[in-house]
Amino acid sequence: MPCNKTGCRAYSIHVPQRQKKRLILKHTRNLKAHKLDWLESIRSYFFWEPNRAAMGRYGTKMVTTYRADIEQARRTRLRRRRATFVALILTLTIGALISGVLLWRYLFSDLPVLPQPEELWEVNREVSIELVDMDGTRLLQRGPLYGEAVNPEDLPDYIVQAFIAAEDRRFYEHDGADFFAIFRAAFANWRAGTTVQGGSTLTQQVIKNLVLTPEQTLRRKAQEVRLAMQLEGRMSKNEILSLYLNRIFLGNRSFGIDAAAETYFGKEPEDLTLAEVTFIAALPKAPSRMVADPDLVDARERQRYILSQMVNEGFITLEEAQAASEEPIEFVPGQSDNPLLEHVADYVHDELEQLLPEIPPDAVVTITIDLAAQEAAHAALQETIESEGHDRGARNGAAMVMGADGRILAMVGGLDYAQSQFNRATQAMRQPGSSFKAFVYAAAMESGLHPYTVRVDEHREVARDWSPRNYTGRYVGPVRLRDALANSINTVAAQLTMEVGADNVVEMAHRLGVGTDLEPYPSIALGSDETTLFDLVRAYGAFARNGDRLDPFLIQRVENTRGDVIYERTNYPPARVLNERVVEDMNEMLGRVVTRGSGRRALIDGWTVAGKTGTTQNWRDAWFIGYTSQVIAGVWLGNDENEPMERVTGGSLPAQVWHDMMSDILQGYTPTPLPGIGRRDNLSDEQLARVDFYNELGDAFLAAQPTQVAVLSSQQARQ
Template sequence: MSRKNRFLLFMGFIIILNILVGCGSMAPLEPPDVPTPSRIVDANNKLITTVSQVNTIPVKLDQISPYMQQAIVAIEDDRFYQHHGIDFRGLARAMYQNLRAGQITQGGSTITQQLAKNLYLGPERTLGRKIKELYYTLQLERTYTKKEILNMYLNHVYFGQGAYGVEAAARTYFDKPAKDLTLAESAMLAGLPRAPSYYAPSTNLKGAKERQAIVLNRMVELGMISAQQARQAKAEPIEAKAKTEHFQQAPYFVAEVIKHFKQKYANGMEMLYSSGLTIQTTLDIDLQRTAERALSQVLNKFNPEINGALVAIDPKNGYIKAMVGGRDWQQSQFNRALARSQPGSAFKPFLYTAAIDAGYTAASTVMCDPVTYPQSGAPPYTPTDHGGGYHYRQFTLKEALAISDNVVAVKLADMVGPGAIIRYAREMGIESPLRSYLSLALGTSEVTPLEMASAYGTLANGGIRTKPLYILKVTDSNGRVLEEYSPKLSRVLDAKVAYIVTDMLKAVTKPGGTAAQISWQVKRPVAGKTGTTEKDTNAWFVGYSPELVAAVYVGYDDKNKKVGVTGGEIAAPIWAQFMQEGLKDVEVRDFAVPDGVVKEEICTNDGLKATPLSSRTMEAYFISGTEPKVPCLGDWWNQLGNPDQPPVESTEPPPAGVGEIGQGVETVP
């Protein structure tokens, strides 16, 4: 805009203002708008909660500390008692600065103008709204005394944390009525209306103290207090209490939605509290209740101090369908669904996915016996199975994963390399830092339940990764769309590889698997993996059906305490109860077998093709052409009277490009 046009705009503004001032009769004031709370709804538009927190307690001016009255006038409108609603000196100064900058940099609004805006107008910043503001400002000044205007302002201005008015603010931050506010507390509250979220003493005491000093200095300049009083007030220790929001449903999930608004908008909380937004989320409130019930009922059978988390995602689109961050929001707002913990063997599917994609098959065999690996700058690493022993026999990869054999996993990690495990975990959805050690295969790097659910969802979705989503759409009170989000999908695995790993994980919940005890609970095809960390400090189960993936974490907030049971014993039952109840009305279907995948019966002792004489067998899936062709002769040979003959080992050569140790100590971001 040119300087000439800006000048004309300014002159037109002054002419309109003069017309308003000169009107002999003005329409009566309209009833003020009441702040409209925002609604957070689930994916089916069922109400989760309203985010009003419109905490207001009207009081008379003589019930407000004189310090507070002085402080708000000093910092917001020092000529409040001299002007008639519009401070032309301050307005001209602000207009000049704005014209020079070519944009609005100063407000110049008086207390009466702010009250007019709060009572009668919305947040938009247009010339038409400014004219209306001036109109209502003049009406307020003609109708009420200065004390009445100041009283209304102090009862309506927003101080953050849902507190409208000084009485609510005094009780929210200092747990006392407004009449008992000290000079120090008054100066601190008076500094809040400029930026309530930033200057809130409960979350940013340093910023609040800096703003308090500005208010006190201004009060000294205006002769309201002495310099000695200001120094004493600045030195006065202040303890502002942190307010705990109470959400009746899905509190941990709702807190994340609210965090989105805090981070995206400077006035995000004010928008939520008073703008009547409708936030459609990805949550399924019925599934959420099922998740909360499952976590609570199972954990109640154990130590009451033990805690946990459950997060569920629709693998097709990334919608977060349920999120339970702990047993009791009122006791702890710490969201364990987003907190990092070691996942133990629940991390192994990333190793096995890397191996299958590198050319290994479900029938490839690895020996479980003692092995030691040198480590630079650390003692040699000797993995053992859970409990410290060895099986001293070969395992197919499918059986090793089903029973969660640690030695086989570490040997396989040595073959494919820790770097490959990290790459696949990254591509599938793990974003936390991962350490490039062989023990990574056993879950020694910390991850979050949300990441694990998302990464397992890549397998459930046939190799297509979906980013987790919280919010679908945000609309204002007039139905205008402010934000809208859609699924982000990307293929990161071959569908054949994803299916083969899924089939291997299906064996975990079948006889012989580490979660076999839940097979009677879940009456549909599922795949998953238990996880138990060293010394039994954390327990996990992450699993999925074609429709839903869920991660369950169980542990103490005090990491020195042991859960004392395995993931199969405590986390898997929570997962099973949630899945069975949550999907009870969903048609049962199996994972679709992609083209190019074939099924074969194999011997578990050597991974070769089973024969009618084979005793220990299992079904496995293979990329067409990689299935074993050589028959298993071990059982037949033993029946011929050669029991001492060792089993026939696989003659398949290791896949090309594997076998590098790739061992390092750096943390991979």
Template sequence: MSGAQGDEGPERGGRRWRLPRVRLRWVLTGLAGLVLVAAAGTLALGLWLAPDFPDRKTIWEAGKVPSIVFLDAAGERIATRGAIRGESVPATALPDHLIEAFLATEDRRFYSHPGVDALSLARAVLANLRAGGLVQGGSTITQQVAKNLFLTPERTLRRKLQEAALALWLERHLSKHEILTLYLNRIYFGAGTYGIEAAAETYFGVPASEVTLAQAAMLAGLPKAPSRYAPTSDLALAQARAADVLRNMVEAGFRSEMEIAQALAHPAEPRPRTDVSGSAYFLDHALSEVTERFGLEVLERDLVITTTLDQRLQSEAVEAVRTHLEAEGEAAKAGQAALVSLAPDGAIRAMVGGRSYEESQFNRATQARRQPGSAFKPFVFLAALEAGLTPDTVRTDGPLTIGGWSPGNYGGSYQGPVTLREAVAKSLNTVAVRVSEEVGRESVSATAQRMGIVSPLTAGPSLALGSSEVSVLELAGAYLPFATLGLKEAPFAVVRVATANGGVLWERAPQEPRRVIEADTARAMNQMLHQVLRTGTARSADLGARPAAAKTGTSQDWRDAWLVGYTADLVTAVWVGNDDDSPMNRVTGGGLPARIWKDYMVAAHEGRAITALEGAEDYVPPVAIVASTDEYAAFLDRLSRHFTEVRHMRTVAREPERRESDWKRVLPWNW
């Protein structure tokens, strides 16, 4: 019976019952479905959490920040943008105290955990709960490698789980030494540096293999907050952080109190910063040339860009601007200045975009548009020469009204009839406007554009006085054909773009210059603009024995002051003003800009042979007839003898035997 009862099933209320076969199938089917759903959910969760595991062959290149190395015209390094990276150094080649400093601070159980340290994680959670906020992290060095190289910076549960999964994967595929090497060579150390070798060189000027204990402690303190703890940003804070690292080394059992005492007593200090070229504005401009040619995607790879910069001239330009702004800027109410210097072929040799790149990255040499004032007049007089006028053509400097507008001269006076040469030298506004109206504003605009002005130009009569805004680089480039006897080259900053492994992406080919002025016309312009330095508004910038030419410019209410000038070797434009367009304290182009220009040009030409500027010295003013002191003395002696003889002749005027030859001897044209 018992067996039969067992076969028939249990009894309920004295009755046996059995589950219907159809209902049993439904239960089993449901259970199977639940299992499938659970499995699918687990798989989906796994797929959602799972990161993209890297290819072991390319793991050493993963997550690299692109590096751009800039070279000057001589092939010497100027600076590195993006990642400043040194050579990869194996962890086994580094001193023990450097490795210990990082392990004591970042991951003391590095050699014992499998990539994720549960004990450290629990300790961090408790510390954060006690503090009521995030005061301690639990990431291992392996997790930091996973996070920095393969994951996005978002702080979510999913990303944290992916970080752990990647850390476990790295531990299975790389040795501990390889993981540590990857970490030390790829971590960010502030000041644009990536990797222990670059950091040691940048901050201390030594390879990583030679850092002291104090230096090692400072480097190990940086990963927590590189920008904050960088010794170049806040030395006291960096040294305090390094002291914490040294104490961590004692707590971890790596060093004794006695061993760290010396390092605590004599904390590390960074080496003095040696990059004084102030080339950041120029590098921004050079990089913009590259991206205009290739697009922004070119910046996703390591590049070596060879530029036109002359680092000596750049330093001289920065020094000239800095010195004069510091000495005169406050009294002159002049807050900013810019300078561009070009070689005859258009190569940019120096560029200063402002008084401080750290304070403002706005490049006043290329991005600002300001009124050039009278520095625009050379294009007016060039158009006049091309229309048939000459430097000796006479026009009247006097009151003038055009459509209700009456230009005046600086100082309010008028000179009357003057030559064009004199009008240029003295920067007479009414003559410039008369000439512009005579040859036609359209002709003046077309001439300026042919020379290199690309900014929009006004159609009104004030065009002649530089009321249209231009950039410093643009104006310097437009003066270039004067220095080259009419040949035009567009300004440029880059001559070669290559990859880090030497592959050439682009190289500037030799350019055939375009003639935009006839040579004789350029000579005549050089003659006129040379007088601006000799006898005109830019006398304070005269370069003495070195032939040069220039033009000053001052906009209305002294908002802008310019001096643009050149020798046969360099064309340099200087602008002084304020970013908010506020007036300066009566600063003219012949003042502060002229002093900056002269100091730079004198320094820039040091050691250069004097090269003739064709046409500049073709005109000799009347006051220059006497060539030497001896000749002047002889002239005075002849003059004295002349008047003596005249007096003598008067005493014998009544004598009938007076001879014709006596009179001829004292006539002025005979001496």
């Protein structure tokens, strides 16, 4: 480019005169950048080359006069623009990364760990205990109802198809999340301004119900999607579908298709009709609200939608859908829990905590309760208390019935569980009174005494500052032990305790099954220490079992709803606690209590019955514990506040209750004799002579005091 003293000259090409003004450009901003596309505009702003000729409208090149200062300014601006561009890109990139990290942390920082597949059957379950009898008949349900686990492959096709059509038509196509359905639902909800669609797959619903909280937020939705995709990688489609069908809430405390089929229609799932299945499949949207409507408007509308979707998917024909939509929905009557078994359910729960390290949340417990025996025991107790007990100050009671094999057949912890949950059969610690004398006499028989052994009933100081008195306040002189026990003579029981030792009496009671703490005081002979009805009945079982200890049990088996056996009782050889001679002697004496003594009200025609009455001071407690060769049972009457009754003795109302309930219970049994009752006395001539002597002596003593004899036979017989 030629230069002189005035500067350099620039050459330009010839252009038409009318465009000269437009083509002489002094600054790059004079270029018509808006004529370029937007990318070219950005490039021209940050990367324009000053000496590069621009193209005019007609393809002519343009050049501008060069000036060094202008060029330098242009380069400076260009560097600044480029630096700004780079800084902007870096800022946006870093900001995007930081935002991404923060968003990720916000969405997934508290993401729960997905449980293992086998754990998903138990996670987030409310504890549910279903009690069934030995035949598998449901007796009572505590908590939600979880039906038996069903396998989708074992169900009719239309059951699975109904749920898929209702909730997730692309179930077998997606990998846990259906993003098309999510975006479609989000757009529909945005347009409506409220939630009108859901985009969750069946897998997402499993995650939502079992793993996550029910909150409806972006965070929970993102976690739901991520965990659903993880679950799809761990379980097959059939396993996920099985989880869904068995864990989904379907209203009325029912979880799973099996429970819902039983609750609403009283059927097994495979027996449901198409109309019934589609009705149940309609419930997951809002189960509580839908079933609360007596007209089932929302449920039937949802049902018709499901039927139409099944037609669209080719699962059923239009005619089948039309018939199902017109079929009436008829529910079976609701089954309420049996109030007579509430105390039993509490006891079962306590026993489960002892037997198992952890109670399964869907426990199915097979128990030994005989519902007929339970009803008979409760009815007899209630009738006696309401007809006679209230007038005599007896406001409550309890009853226990055990089979000779250890099965607990009935447990009545009180008249009304709703008023008091206290179980008086297993929890009430009460003085047993004379019913404890069975252990005194058992220890005496074991020490070598016999039912015909004679002791003198008289006022004497048995221990320091303690002289026991009889119920009547009178004494009969020489008396055989079997008669002393039959008529519940206190002085003889106290003498025997001192003879054999209070420690041995306590040991005998514990050996036979009394589990409560007992102190070896002389007054233990009269039942001064407290125990429970449960323990007394158990301990008397050794007499009915010919010397084998009775180990009662209520729980036979524990399973979960999938049929896995968690616990099953195993039979084991019983402990031998009494020899046969002692058992026969005790049965003979306790049999006379019922036939000739204080327990006559308990006598049942055709049955050999043995037992013992018990009454505590001021008539605060009244007992009768009795048994046959096959059933052992006990009854207690009293008041929770320990208030005295109006002369209620063990031989009166408790023996009457025992008789009434056992008369019903024993109808299912065949009478068999108790060892020792009705035996022929195998005594030597010397022993027979001694017995005759004491018989004559006792008869002479009684003949000299006829008033006392009358009192003994009338008042003591009620004891």
